Amino acid sequence: MLVTPHSTLFFAKNEAGGKGYNLYLMSQAGLPIPEWVVFGKRYFHLFMQSAGVQASLNNILESLQAGKITAAQCEKEIHQLFESTPLPPQVEASLNEALNHLGPQNVFSVRSSAADEDSLSHSFAGQLSSFLYVQGAADILKYIRLCWASAFSERSLVYRLENKIDLKKISVSVVLQRMIDPDKSGVLFTCDPVAKKTDSFVASAVYGVGEGLVSGALDADSFWIDAKTGGLLRQEVVEKTEMMRRANSGHCELQKVAADLINVPALNSSELHGLYKLGQKLNEQYHRPQDIEWAIENGKIYLLQTRPVTNLDQDLIGYPNLWDNSNIIESYGGLTSPLSFSFALRNYKAVYVQFCEVLGVPNEIIKDMDSYLGNMLGSLNGRVYYNLFNWYKLVGVLPGFKQNREFMETMMGVSEALSDEIANRIKPHPSWDTPAGRIRKIITGFNFIKYHFTIQSVVDDFLKTFHRDYDRFRAMPLKRLRGDQLVQVYQDMERNMLGRWKAPIINDFLCMVHFGLLRKLTLKWLSQLDPTIQNDLLAGEGGLESAEPTKALLRLANKAAQYPELHRLIEDVDPKDGLEAINQSQYQEFYKSVLDYLDRFGFRCMSEMKLEEIDLLTDPSYLFVCLKNYLKAGQTEIHDDSHEKSLRKQAEEKVAGHLTGIKKKIYFWVLKHARKAVKNRENTRFARTRIYGIARTIFQTMGEDLASQQAIEHPRDIFWLTIEEVFGVYNGTLPSYNMKALVTLRKSEYANFTEETDPRIMTRGAVYWNNAFIKEVEAPAADANGEWDLKGLPCCPGILEGTVKVIMNPSDNLELNGEILVTARTDPGWVPLYPAISGLLVERGSLLSHSAIVAREMGIPAVVSIPGLTKTLKSGMKVRIDGKAGTIKIIG
Numbered sequence: 001m002l003v004t005p006h007s008t009l010f011f012a013k014n015e016a017g018g019k020g021y022n023l024y025l026m027s028q029a030g031l032p033i034p035e036w037v038v039f040g041k042r043y044f045h046l047f048m049q050s051a052g053v054q055a056s057l058n059n060i061l062e063s064l065q066a067g068k069i070t071a072a073q074c075e076k077e078i079h080q081l082f083e084s085t086p087l088p089p090q091v092e093a094s095l096n097e098a099l100n101h102l103g104p105q106n107v108f109s110v111r112s113s114a115a116d117e118d119s120l121s122h123s124f125a126g127q128l129s130s131f132l133y134v135q136g137a138a139d140i141l142k143y144i145r146l147c148w149a150s151a152f153s154e155r156s157l158v159y160r161l162e163n164k165i166d167l168k169k170i171s172v173s174v175v176l177q178r179m180i181d182p183d184k185s186g187v188l189f190t191c192d193p194v195a196k197k198t199d200s201f202v203a204s205a206v207y208g209v210g211e212g213l214v215s216g217a218l219d220a221d222s223f224w225i226d227a228k229t230g231g232l233l234r235q236e237v238v239e240k241t242e243m244m245r246r247a248n249s250g251h252c253e254l255q256k257v258a259a260d261l262i263n264v265p266a267l268n269s270s271e272l273h274g275l276y277k278l279g280q281k282l283n284e285q286y287h288r289p290q291d292i293e294w295a296i297e298n299g300k301i302y303l304l305q306t307r308p309v310t311n312l313d314q315d316l317i318g319y320p321n322l323w324d325n326s327n328i329i330e331s332y333g334g335l336t337s338p339l340s341f342s343f344a345l346r347n348y349k350a351v352y353v354q355f356c357e358v359l360g361v362p363n364e365i366i367k368d369m370d371s372y373l374g375n376m377l378g379s380l381n382g383r384v385y386y387n388l389f390n391w392y393k394l395v396g397v398l399p400g401f402k403q404n405r406e407f408m409e410t411m412m413g414v415s416e417a418l419s420d421e422i423a424n425r426i427k428p429h430p431s432w433d434t435p436a437g438r439i440r441k442i443i444t445g446f447n448f449i450k451y452h453f454t455i456q457s458v459v460d461d462f463l464k465t466f467h468r469d470y471d472r473f474r475a476m477p478l479k480r481l482r483g484d485q486l487v488q489v490y491q492d493m494e495r496n497m498l499g500r501w502k503a504p505i506i507n508d509f510l511c512m513v514h515f516g517l518l519r520k521l522t523l524k525w526l527s528q529l530d531p532t533i534q535n536d537l538l539a540g541e542g543g544l545e546s547a548e549p550t551k552a553l554l555r556l557a558n559k560a561a562q563y564p565e566l567h568r569l570i571e572d573v574d575p576k577d578g579l580e581a582i583n584q585s586q587y588q589e590f591y592k593s594v595l596d597y598l599d600r601f602g603f604r605c606m607s608e609m610k611l612e613e614i615d616l617l618t619d620p621s622y623l624f625v626c627l628k629n630y631l632k633a634g635q636t637e638i639h640d641d642s643h644e645k646s647l648r649k650q651a652e653e654k655v656a657g658h659l660t661g662i663k664k665k666i667y668f669w670v671l672k673h674a675r676k677a678v679k680n681r682e683n684t685r686f687a688r689t690r691i692y693g694i695a696r697t698i699f700q701t702m703g704e705d706l707a708s709q710q711a712i713e714h715p716r717d718i719f720w721l722t723i724e725e726v727f728g729v730y731n732g733t734l735p736s737y738n739m740k741a742l743v744t745l746r747k748s749e750y751a752n753f754t755e756e757t758d759p760r761i762m763t764r765g766a767v768y769w770n771n772a773f774i775k776e777v778e779a780p781a782a783d784a785n786g787e788w789d790l791k792g793l794p795c796c797p798g799i800l801e802g803t804v805k806v807i808m809n810p811s812d813n814l815e816l817n818g819e820i821l822v823t824a825r826t827d828p829g830w831v832p833l834y835p836a837i838s839g840l841l842v843e844r845g846s847l848l849s850h851s852a853i854v855a856r857e858m859g860i861p862a863v864v865s866i867p868g869l870t871k872t873l874k875s876g877m878k879v880r881i882d883g884k885a886g887t888i889k890i891i892g
Helices: 013-030 041-048 052-064 071-084 091-104 137-150 154-162 269-286 338-358 365-369 387-397 401-412 435-474 483-496 501-523 533-538 545-561 564-572 575-583 588-601 620-631 642-658 661-708 715-720 723-731 737-751 828-836 850-858
Strands: 036-039 107-116 130-135 171-178 184-189 200-207 220-226 232-236 242-246 252-256 289-299 300-308 318-324 376-380 383-387 759-763 793-795 799-804 818-823 839-842 863-864 878-882 887-890
Touching: 013 036, 013 041, 013 107, 013 171, 013 232, 013 269, 013 300, 036 091, 041 052, 041 091, 052 071, 052 137, 052 154, 052 376, 071 137, 071 154, 091 137, 130 137, 130 501, 137 171, 200 242, 200 269, 220 269, 220 620, 242 715, 269 300, 318 376, 318 387, 338 365, 338 376, 338 501, 338 715, 365 850, 383 387, 383 575, 387 564, 435 501, 483 661, 483 723, 501 533, 533 642, 533 661, 533 715, 533 793, 533 818, 533 850, 545 564, 545 588, 545 620, 545 661, 545 828, 545 850, 564 575, 564 620, 575 588, 575 620, 575 661, 588 620, 620 828, 642 661, 661 715, 661 723, 661 799, 661 828, 661 839, 793 850, 818 828, 828 850
Parallel strands: 799 818, 818 839, 839 863
Antiparallel strands: 036 171, 107 130, 107 171, 184 200, 184 289, 200 220, 220 232, 242 252, 289 300, 318 383, 318 759, 376 383, 793 863, 799 878, 878 887
């Protein structure tokens, strides 16, 4: 692939290599770069595919790795191999295209650009060949071949072996760039690489071509520049008697420097200032110190290449961000579309602004908090994460930061507490430390305490108002409205429903505090009792609105079970055809019951917080999968919670027998409020699910509107846009409105994202560059005595043996008949599967996960937060699980 500064595919760094990639970024930033093109690594691979080249190359490299030949011998053999193999015709054709673009009369530099060159972890500076002042197609082709061969130089091979870089994955691109004839050249570090400090820039300069400096043949003047002001701190001027310039032969040669320039600084104040400004721009571009090659011709500064400085302590580079998806993965598991992410980001800000308002935080301080209230979430490799630093700052609004920090970690299922060193950097708004701020903090704390006693009436009022508004929006003919009308409907919903979210968010924080306090008191006061007693105390609460859809499904299954033919019809028909099959049958009363279910709960689906998911209104097949599961498993009765209530009563008796006096009163007071908060949390979250159902319908219909106007190819392409971009189509706020190209770009980027992401990620500086998101393999913590193979957090007691069925996402086979369900994560949309399972194992999650809460209510033995679960267990395996101990033993 021939890559130019305007190539839309150029973002593939591995295609263009380090130099080529950086040239593109600099060009895109509008920096002064001599004209260039890149012969991408595909040309190198075409050459490798020539008769026998790859096989011969592999044999030579294997001999090197086996110690049969030296690196020097290896370099010689590979060089001979490359010289004796004709170039593919595509190379010459592309060169002619490149010369038409750059001007065939010009002189060029031909530089190697390795795919792994100039990375943060490895710098190949000086190891790959560059050829200057090359002119004419024949010579350029010759040096392209030599650039490819230079990746296998003795020095490069030794470097790769020492750094354990796979020799068989070497790829080389070649940069062809117009060669200028500079008066001065040098390097600029946007840091001090020797002192390892970032408070100054260091420039080195020689006369003529920079090759003399890079090769070490010439001494250079050095200049230290203040990184903040650009002022000259100090300089060291050397005697410069020689310089490298272009000779008549077309190559470089040493020439004498004019006598009046020998002891004069090579750079004047104007040039130093120009370099400083360009260095600042590159720092802004890369968000980390750079090693920049530059040249000056006729008074104009050109940038030739840049690479990151690799020997600095990474703690010095970039502001840190800490990301964790331990809890939010339950709502946004797997890849999440740009529309869903931007929708969530917008709503989180609105909700937590309301949280601050209801606690009495002054408006001017809320405005100052905008930088983190607007960035509570992040999207890394298509996955949604909490920005933990911002969450800790938000918790700082309340008195008792250290205590609330621990409670928040418990609620979020954060497995690794924040270190004190980092926590000390996250402090509440500075106004809290003023006398007026301390008074406001007391008021805020009082407001928060007040809700301990009034929260139930507040939640009840919220739900009453919510259902009134929800019914109003549900009755609207959303699927018949135009896109611009739907924007107005959404804004109305956002104002009147999402804008009144104070009750749920206050309850969430009460839940965080009460559950965290209950856990702390249990560990402190009841350490002699079973450590899982807290789970038993929270079981059997009942009244979860989120369980109603499953109960209604069970009632439907019970009806169907009374008619053998209807029973067989549901079991035999493809779930995708289930609704129409029932419609065409004699069971019209049952058909009407199904329609009633869809009317009440049609917004449900698995992964229901993601707008791109297909709900029951669009495709009711999930409903018929569940009915089929219940009928096959013989589970058509609503769960009898007498067992859970018995566990709860026994646990209460144990606590009452163990605690006395004030401790007993405090513990049961905390327990009462924790139960109430957990129940309210589930019911208000179900209200959120209903809103998301309306939003899903709104955006699906807007997608149809945009597709009808050919703004996008397909209605579902809307999910590749952000909410701001969608609204911008109708509000006229898009600087660029080629939606089709944007959708194509996003699809191509998401295609490169994988499931392998780490639950906790620390990034510095620019989040998406030079930060690793790849999940470290989490090995199962097998018991040394072999009594169990996997262990997690126990959620609901019970010992059973059974067959495993692994279900990772809604597209998997969802048919169940009493198996133990194994999955990476769940959300409320998974609950309809539960009546057809005997046990539940979840790789991610916490004690407050929806899966844990509902499993306790339904009496399903369950374990969550199990390292290595989905990599260890496969469908069909037999296991024994102990929901009280949180252990799993593979038995077949």
